Amino acid sequence: MKKMKVYGVIIFRICVTFAAKGDKCFSPAICLKNEQVTPSWIQVRPIEQCHWSVSKGNISLQNENSRMNKTIEELQLTIQLHETKMEKMKVEFGEILEKFNASMLLLQKYHSDCDVYYSGMCFKIPLNKLPTKKNFNLTHAVEFCKKIGWKLASVYSVDHYNLIASYVRTKISSSMSWTMIWLGMTWDSNAETMHLSNGELAPELPWRETNSSKNMGWDKIGMLVKLDENAIQGIVTVQSDNMRHGALCEK
Template identity: 30%
Template sequence: MDFVEILFYLSLICGLLAEVKLPAGVCRSQIVKGKLVQVGDCKKDDGSDIVRLIKKSLDEKKKAEIKCDVIYKSKCFRIVVYGRNNVTFNDGKSICKSMNNGKPANIYDIADYKSLRTHLRSMIPAGRSWVEIWTGMQYKNNQLLLSSGEPITIATEVWYSGYPTPDASLTNVVVDVNKDPESATQGMYNEQPSWTRHGVICEM
């Protein structure tokens, strides 16, 4: 190694030390190319820093992967629609859980209902004029309930004609959406959770 190379490496090392110099007692940890790099006064050697940084990195990646079909009052909704009736309510719960641990969605008010219905209309498969989609809401003892069991009141105009029905076996709430926004044959209604529908609205 000649004198010029030695000078080059010394200047490189000095430059790196100058760049990463931190005040006494400060430790900076980050993952660089898959490795933990610590600069400063780093006394922990129990692996907790790497665990914390990996968790933070995974949480940020998960947040970036969540894509919302509809956002309403900071709530994220994802909608899954199939071309035929093949989803029971329990199937809908599994579908939502597989998407960032979501759950079948609540509909909180008429504005929420209208925004979801508009997006649902755009997702109706070719060759169909309507779809029926599970929500996470229930209708029991003549009361509309959120998935938490909390009672909620919603404008009567969102209900399908003749619904909700007091039949005790029709416990779960579905949204029926027609391609024609003016159609009278659409709205929310209650039915048995074992019946199959076109998909589910999920809430993240």
């Protein structure tokens, strides 16, 4: 009996000290999951299931637990960082959503009476069709827009000009191929600069190619629009008492 006990201890030490990957060790000599106290010839496990120390030849449970605790702490820190980022993203998304909702409300506000929407402003000609007779001078044009609580419009870019031109074509009477409308802009013939209704310098816009009125001292601005997009048309200078077909209004 005494020899057998010594033999068992020898086997245990050999298993722990020399076991390599793919070898088997006696359960529970160096295996964590076991219920027996002494080595067994019956229960064997692959070395991959065993936790042991090659240098000391014994089970390093304390080191393993330390590593696991450190890993858990790192995971918890990572989770906290992600939660912080998520909270920040949630706040930023909320701000974006608030701005989007505000923009949608603004669009809804203009939708019912806005024919052309551009850069936060609304534009329209409050007529089903423009008249065939020129019966609008500048005073008439200003009052025409005031009646609906708007003002005589400016054109703010080439893109905006193209939008307005396309819109005005839908207002041309079926018996007409062109129309001339008032804008709220002005022309400085000395400086050769065009200005918005608020006095600010206007962008470069498409002028009517044959427009000789730029040098005639006329300081008001109109817009010639034709059904044929390729025909000669564009911005023109006019006088206050000139008669035009209508006016573009802005809000």
